[in-house]
Amino acid sequence: MRRARAATTTAIAVSLLAATAAGCGGGTTNGGGGSNTAPKELTYWASNQGPDIAADEATLGPELKKFEQQTGIKVKLEVVPWADLLNRILAATASGQGPDVLNIGNTWSASLQATGALLPWDAEKFGAIGGKDRFVASAIGSAGATGQDPAAVPLYSMSYALYYNKKMFREAGIEKPPATWDEMVTTGQRLSRDGCWALGAEGSNLANNIHQVFVLARQHGADFFDAAGKPTFDSPGAVEAVKQYVDLMAKDKIIAPGNAEYAQNQSLQDFAAGKTAMVLWQSAATSFKSHGMKEGDWGVAPVPVPAGGAPGTGTNTNSMVAGINMAVFKNTDNIDGALTFVKFMTGDEEQKILNKAYGSIPPVKAAQSDAAFATEDLTVLRETLSTSAAPLPQVPQESQFETTVGTAVKELFADAAAGRPVTTESVKAKLTKAQQQMAS
Amino acid sequence: MSAHTDTDTHTRTDPHADPHADPHTKAHAAARPLARARRTGRVRRAALPYLLLLPALLLELLIHLAPMAMGIVMSFRQLTQFFIRDWTGAAWTGLANYELAVDVNKPVGEALLGSFLTTCLFTLLSVGLCWLLGTAAAVFTQESFRGRGALRALFLVPYALPVYAAVITWAFMFQRDNGLVNHVLHDQLGLGGADHTFWLLGDNSFWALLTVSVWKGWPFAFLIVTAALQNIPKELYEAAALDGAGSWQRIRRITLPSVGAVNQVLLLVLFLWTFNDFNTPFVLFGKAAPEAADLISLHIYQSSFVTWNFGAGAAMSVLLLLFLLLVTAGYLVLTGRGRRNADA
Numbered sequence: 001m002r003r004a005r006a007a008t009t010t011a012i013a014v015s016l017l018a019a020t021a022a023g024c025g026g027g028t029t030n031g032g033g034g035s036n037t038a039p040k041e042l043t044y045w046a047s048n049q050g051p052d053i054a055a056d057e058a059t060l061g062p063e064l065k066k067f068e069q070q071t072g073i074k075v076k077l078e079v080v081p082w083a084d085l086l087n088r089i090l091a092a093t094a095s096g097q098g099p100d101v102l103n104i105g106n107t108w109s110a111s112l113q114a115t116g117a118l119l120p121w122d123a124e125k126f127g128a129i130g131g132k133d134r135f136v137a138s139a140i141g142s143a144g145a146t147g148q149d150p151a152a153v154p155l156y157s158m159s160y161a162l163y164y165n166k167k168m169f170r171e172a173g174i175e176k177p178p179a180t181w182d183e184m185v186t187t188g189q190r191l192s193r194d195g196c197w198a199l200g201a202e203g204s205n206l207a208n209n210i211h212q213v214f215v216l217a218r219q220h221g222a223d224f225f226d227a228a229g230k231p232t233f234d235s236p237g238a239v240e241a242v243k244q245y246v247d248l249m250a251k252d253k254i255i256a257p258g259n260a261e262y263a264q265n266q267s268l269q270d271f272a273a274g275k276t277a278m279v280l281w282q283s284a285a286t287s288f289k290s291h292g293m294k295e296g297d298w299g300v301a302p303v304p305v306p307a308g309g310a311p312g313t314g315t316n317t318n319s320m321v322a323g324i325n326m327a328v329f330k331n332t333d334n335i336d337g338a339l340t341f342v343k344f345m346t347g348d349e350e351q352k353i354l355n356k357a358y359g360s361i362p363p364v365k366a367a368q369s370d371a372a373f374a375t376e377d378l379t380v381l382r383e384t385l386s387t388s389a390a391p392l393p394q395v396p397q398e399s400q401f402e403t404t405v406g407t408a409v410k411e412l413f414a415d416a417a418a419g420r421p422v423t424t425e426s427v428k429a430k431l432t433k434a435q436q437q438m439a440s
Numbered sequence: 441m442s443a444h445t446d447t448d449t450h451t452r453t454d455p456h457a458d459p460h461a462d463p464h465t466k467a468h469a470a471a472r473p474l475a476r477a478r479r480t481g482r483v484r485r486a487a488l489p490y491l492l493l494l495p496a497l498l499l500e501l502l503i504h505l506a507p508m509a510m511g512i513v514m515s516f517r518q519l520t521q522f523f524i525r526d527w528t529g530a531a532w533t534g535l536a537n538y539e540l541a542v543d544v545n546k547p548v549g550e551a552l553l554g555s556f557l558t559t560c561l562f563t564l565l566s567v568g569l570c571w572l573l574g575t576a577a578a579v580f581t582q583e584s585f586r587g588r589g590a591l592r593a594l595f596l597v598p599y600a601l602p603v604y605a606a607v608i609t610w611a612f613m614f615q616r617d618n619g620l621v622n623h624v625l626h627d628q629l630g631l632g633g634a635d636h637t638f639w640l641l642g643d644n645s646f647w648a649l650l651t652v653s654v655w656k657g658w659p660f661a662f663l664i665v666t667a668a669l670q671n672i673p674k675e676l677y678e679a680a681a682l683d684g685a686g687s688w689q690r691i692r693r694i695t696l697p698s699v700g701a702v703n704q705v706l707l708l709v710l711f712l713w714t715f716n717d718f719n720t721p722f723v724l725f726g727k728a729a730p731e732a733a734d735l736i737s738l739h740i741y742q743s744s745f746v747t748w749n750f751g752a753g754a755a756m757s758v759l760l761l762l763f764l765l766l767v768t769a770g771y772l773v774l775t776g777r778g779r780r781n782a783d784a
Contacts, residue, residue: 083726087745094524111748115521204641206728258617261640263726396521400747407728414641414730436547437747 034119034335042337043076043099045088047324049156049358051290053079059357067344073337082207086399092329093117100332101341104152105207106142106323107392107402113144113151114396119328120149129153129343139363142321142391152325153342154363156355158282159384160211160319161377162301168196168277169299177278177301181244184304188254191277199248200267200276203260203413206406211320212280213409214392216241218317219306224401225393233405233435234428242409243427250416260417271298282322285377286359300380302388311388319389323363361385397438404434508761515754524750537755548743552756554731555739559715562646562735566653567710571703573654574661579691582669592666599659607723610652614639614724640725645733652720657713661706668702669695704775712764736760
């Protein structure tokens with residue numbers, strides 16, 4: 001009797017324990033080696049670009065129908081939320097079971113390129129979609145490590161801009177948006193009053209933290225990776241940059257403490273609700289409208305630069321090259337169909353339709369001339385992209401960098417929000433730890 | 441990461457592993473008309489439980505043990521993103537991953553140790569509170585009264601809800617600016633000053649996580665203890681009442697000893713579930729939990745799927761497995777002595 005019970009208990013224990021070391025996987029099954037065994041269908045993972053997944057399905061649905069009418073190929077669409085996308089791609093890579101075509105954040109290009117799961121775009125493949133020189137150079141520059149065939153093709157381009165609430169500026173008697181960081185602080189302190197705040201941030205959004213501190217590091221003449229691709233997270237310039245960003249909350253008090261836990265674009269809702277006067281964001285117009293703002297309620301200006309400068313290159317960089325790339329899984333069972341689909345999505349006509357819908361800039365030169373991309377908003381974004389944006393480090397460890405340094409910034413914001421001191425030492429300690437966490 | 445479902449565990453708690461259970465005896469009673477056949481019958485009867493266990497064992501092998509073996513192999517390789525498509529191509533590194541994991545003077549080992557200690561404290565508190573609440577509620581609803589069924593059903597709601605939906609709701613409630621928790625504490629009760637508390641950042645995140653964990657876990661304890669209480673003969677209580685025992689004495693002398701054996705399994709299961717809990721912190725905090733609430737499952741997940749060092753992650757998993765095996769074995773030895781039988 002007793003033995004039997006012990007056996008049962010042991011069995012339960014062992015089975016529960018076994019779960020500790022189990023792994024994961026998922027997706028649809030594909031054959032190996034880029035075949036054409038299923039020429040009539042494609043699976044496509046689209047990144048969530050619009051306000052929500054349903055909106056994306058509504059935008060993309062008709063276009064995919066159009067593609068089906070033209071080619072007879074049925075595209076199965078799945079819109080993947082940002083938070084899950086990288087993991088889903090990773091699982092698909094490890095298991096060999098994933099979509100045929102997928103969107104990736106362009107900053108992950110080199111990281112995913114290193115896994116060897118994505119189809120390299122050599123001259124022949126580019127030829128199949130009309131040639132490499134149809135695309136803007138900076139967009140191609142963020143599609144993989146230099147010196148290698150790109151791992152993806154640019155689909156939507158975006159850059160950061162300073163969005164400001166015109167009414168709040170008028171009421172505070174402020175004539176023009178801040179052009180330098182010093183102005184940002186002085187202007188910001190005039191705006192932060194009566195329960196309103198000057199600037200919104202997404203303290204718990206790791207990617208957004210990275211985008212902001214990357215630009216500030218550039219402005220301090222620093223980089224997070226050296227020429228050999230080794231991490232240099234705690235160089236003096238990088239420490240200064242991170243401290244400057246967190247100090248907007250800690251020292252200058254122009255960001256609300258509550259922003260430390262934002263990670264789901266709550267800062268855009270605050271902006272639309274008139275609780276914060278400014279946000280630094282990429283292509284936010286569509287979101288503002290979905291939160292009930294009207295065209296003309298907000299203004300757009302370039303992101304501030306150090307005193308005495310104008311947006312440009314080097315230390316006057318004021319944005320990362322943001323955007324979405326389109327990639328093909330090497331093991332697709334419809335390689336021809338996948339190339340045809342990428343050609344369709346990056347065609348002049350489709351580029352205009354899609355980028356208009358998402359408020360982004362077409363990375364295809366021929367599509368940029370459309371009048372729709374000449375609005376005040378998009379002109380600022382386009383000029384930033386062509387004159388003062390730099391791609392994030394195109395190194396295999398880029399995605400780990402986003403997480404480790406992004407987390408460091410998140411923790412520093414948590415300190416600032418709780419009123420704990422944020423010092424050069426505490427910033428450096430966090431960045432050193434982040435650097436040591438990187439797998440060698 | 442855990443891939444098993446609750447139903448798995450429930451089927452395994454079935455008492456059919458007991459070779460002396462009634463149905464078998466009945467089935468074989470007819471097969472013993474002659475003394476000669478008695479021996480073969482006995483052999484067959486001895487083999488039967490194992491035959492019955494075979495399908496489960498095979499599935500167990502397939503679902504759990506194979507990935508486990510793979511994990512152990514991975515832990516000796518330098519498995520990074522360059523090899524995730526074909527991890528057999530990754531270099532063998534001997535014990536390097538293990539050294540990385542246990543070297544507490546380097547950030548990786550230091551963080552792992554911190555996470556481990558956090559998890560120990562968290563598990564202790566969570567399991568203790570789950571058991572206490574579950575047992576209290578079970579004893580309270582032992583006596584029949586109006587509305588008992590409804591109350592019992594209500595108690596089980598957290599257990600029946602999908603984890604993700606429940607925890608994401610908690611995450612909303614714990615939000616600093618618009619969350620219900622702060623609204624009630626600060627605005628309505630006026631506790632802790634006018635400045636809202638952060639529950640999902642910094643040190644308070646530990647208490648937020650504990651709250652959700654206990655809320656999620658105690659109904660299971662309640663369910664199991666309730667089931668065990670059904671087996672206590674009413675006569676015992678009546679006799680005790682006649683002897684002049686108060687209600688507290690009855691609980692201490694009859695109720696608790698009678699559910700002792702069930703508690704053994706219950707505590708073990710709660711311990712393992714809580715120690716390995718991944719869903720709750722992941723849904724509550726996302727990929728990067730605050731240090732105070734960095735449970736070990738999530739921590740290992742980060743090492744594997746966030747910093748893409750799968751070899752190190754696998755090594756940490758194996759270490760965790762060894763630890764839990766040791767604890768479990770020790771626990772079974774300790775509790776296996778001199779206990780009365782109970783159908784767990």
